Structure formats: C-alpha cells, structure tokens
Amino acid sequence: MNNKIACHTLAGRAAVSAGVAALLSLVCTNALAAAPKDVLFAAIRSGQASEILNGPVAENWQSKSHSTAPVLMSAKVVKRYKGECARLRVTMRQEHVPLKDGGAAPLEFSYELNLCTDGSPPAETVDWSAVPQETPERLRGQLR
Numbered sequence: 766m767n768n769k770i771a772c773h774t775l776a777g778r779a780a781v782s783a784g785v786a787a788l789l790s791l792v793c794t795n796a797l798a799a800a801p802k803d804v805l806f807a808a809i810r811s812g813q814a815s816e817i818l819n820g821p822v823a824e825n826w827q828s829k830s831h832s833t834a835p836v837l838m839s840a841k842v843v844k845r846y847k848g849e850c851a852r853l854r855v856t857m858r859q860e861h862v863p864l865k866d867g868g869a870a871p872l873e874f875s876y877e878l879n880l881c882t883d884g885s886p887p888a889e890t891v892d893w894s895a896v897p898q899e900t901p902e903r904l905r906g907q908l909r
Contacts, residue, residue: 798816798817798818798819798823799816799817799818799819799838800818800819800820800822801818801822801838802884803816804816804818804838804839804840805840805853805855805880806882807840808840808841808842808851808853809842809849809850809851809853809880809881809882810849810882812841812842813839813840813841813842814839814840815837815838815839815840816837816838817835817836817837817838818835818836818837818838822836823835823836826857826859827859830859830862830863830872831862831863832859832860832861832862832863832869832872834859834860834861834862835859835860836857836858836859837857837858837859838855838856838857838858839855839856839858840853840854840855840856841853841854843877846879846881846887846888846889846890847887847888847889848881848887849881849882849883850879850880850881850882850886850887850888851879851880851887852877852878852879852887852890853877853878853879853880854875854876854877855875855876855877855878856873856874856875857873857874857875858871858872858873858874859871859872859873
C-alpha cells in the first residue's frame with residue numbers, strides 16, 4: 766500500500782484521538798499532495814480519486830483566490846471508454862476563500878473531460894475525419 770492510500774485510509778476510517786489526528790495530518794499532508802494528472806489518471810484506473818494538489822496549478826489557484834488553504838481536486842468516472850480511457854467529472858475545491866464583502870467561503874468549480882492515461886482523448890470521442898491532416902511540408906510553411 767503506498768503512502769497516499771495508507772494516509773487516506775487512516776485519516777478517513779480510523780477513530781483517532783486529537784493528538785494522533787494532528788500527527789496524521791502533518792505526516793500525510795505531503796504524502797497526499799499531488800499533481801493534477803496524478804488525480805486524473807488514478808480516477809481513470811480506480812473509478813475515483815481525490816487529492817490535495819501541489820505545484821504550479823495549486824500555487825496559481827491560491828494566488829488567484831487569495832487563499833493559502835489547500836486545493837482539493839476530486840475526479841470520478843462518469844463514462845468508460847476502451848482501454849484506460851474515461852469521461853471524468855472533476856471538482857476543484859478550496860476552503861476559506863475571501864469574499865469581496867468580507868468573510869470567507871468555500872470555492873468550488875466542476876467540469877468534465879474525456880481523457881486516457883496516455884494523455885490523449887479517447888479515440889471513439891474524436892471525429893478524426895474533421896481533424897486536418899497536416900503534412901511536414903505544410904507544417905514547415907506555417908512555422909515561417
């Protein structure tokens with residue numbers, strides 16, 4: 766069992782004292798931090814995934830929201846495609862986001878996307894006849 770799963774299981778299922786809960790929080794915070802693609806690919810493989818983000822995406826989100834609270838990304842499969850591909854419902858959530866009129870509230874944003882674990886869209890969701898067929902010569906002409 767990897768650290769992410771172990772920490773998530775301990776934090777989510779164990780009835781622990783306040784001291785143990787605080788320790789788990791400190792130990793697990795870094796283990797649970799992830800990049801967005803980690804969450805998306807884990808959801809495709811297991812049906813759903815949820816992690817606290819780190820790195821540039823989390824930093825950009827926090828900068829725009831004016832909150833240093835962690836950014837939670839959750840993804841759930843809403844439709845399966847061939848291979849390791851799926852349509853995902855993705856939710857980004859952050860607590861304690863300052864409001865214009867004072868106070869703070871959670872900020873939540875959801876979207877859906879089609880994705881395979883190799884980063885491409887599922888083949889059956891793309892109308893390949895509508896995709897321009899680029900030749901190397903034509904591409905070179907566009908770069909000049």
